[in-house]
């Protein structure tokens with residue numbers, strides 16, 4: 280049932296404040312300002328030397344964002360790979376480390392094969408899955424469920440932000456266990472997480488602006504997405520969303536890589552979507568934006584109130600998000616990138632819920 284939405288994808292985008300809130304309630308003790316994991320861990324984060332993450336597509340990009348979190352907040356080295364590579368590359372794994380998997384369906388063939396490989400290599404296995412009855416849930420030592428509810432749209436939206444919510448909760452728990460985060464640090468991060476559903480609702484208010492921008496975007500042949508830090512995987516997620524439902528070619532790049540190749544593509548016809556919350560690397564991203572602007576590139580900037588004040592650059596459009604703790608920015612900034620892809624595809628008359636050639640659950644490799 281799509282409710283009063285035209286497509287499941289629209290319904291699922293709009294459900295995010297609610298399902299992220301529900302997922303949070305499962306992982307966080309609101310009054311104590313602490314993460315409270317709803318399961319026992321058969322290992323101690325304190326003793327881990329490494330986490331190996333594998334997943335596919337959007338779930339992989341959630342994993343890539345969490346690498347920044349686990350490394351920064353818990354000082355655990357993270358290795359991450361797409362599952363189709365991980366399963367065959369015979370990576371040396373030391374027994375007793377953690378292998379982490381992310382999957383909406385819990386049935387993705389390559390991710391499942393990676394899980395089986397990791398188990399055979401004596402890894403502790405933990406899967407972040409949305410379908411609790413799935414094969415991956417059955418075969419993992421620990422199941423961290425996302426409470427996104429059934430996701431019908433082929434393009435993953437609410438599962439992604441719920442995955443991020445669970446992964447950040449895990450990273451905070453790890454940071455506490457390893458003595459990296461103090462009780463105050465933890466409370467500050469948990470408070471930032473608790474604020475996310477409200478900030479997502481606030482972000483939805485940009486929908487009309489985004490709908491108008493989408494008409495511009497629909498004329499493009501290629502679109503470049505740029506970001507640094509956790510906005511880099513989000514740039515790739517933005518590009519993935521756009522290409523899978525609108526069939527416009529899009530690439531997500533680390534902003535710092537611009538001058539190592541993709542800058543050659545920039546001209547007046549190519550929209551460049553820059554995701555730059557006001558964080559410790561904001562200025563660096565702004566200098567990349569200047570390089571784009573100097574070559575006539577048309578910039579759509581996704582930033583927050585502070586960032587919008589500080590850029591001093593002419594953009595084609597600036598989408599101003601609420602100011603949030605930079606740690607949770609990729610969760611909130613998922614909203615505008617999803618809406619941009621959605622409205623572009625709808626404007627172009629594409630079947631957003633059932634894009635050509637794609638299946639919701641990829642159970643063959």
Ligand code: F6R
Nearest residue numbers: 336337338382383384387434435
């Ligand atoms: C993109 C998308 C896919 C899936 C990928 C993994 O919008 O939906 O890239 O994320 O096929 O699927 P799961 O999460 O079910 O393992």
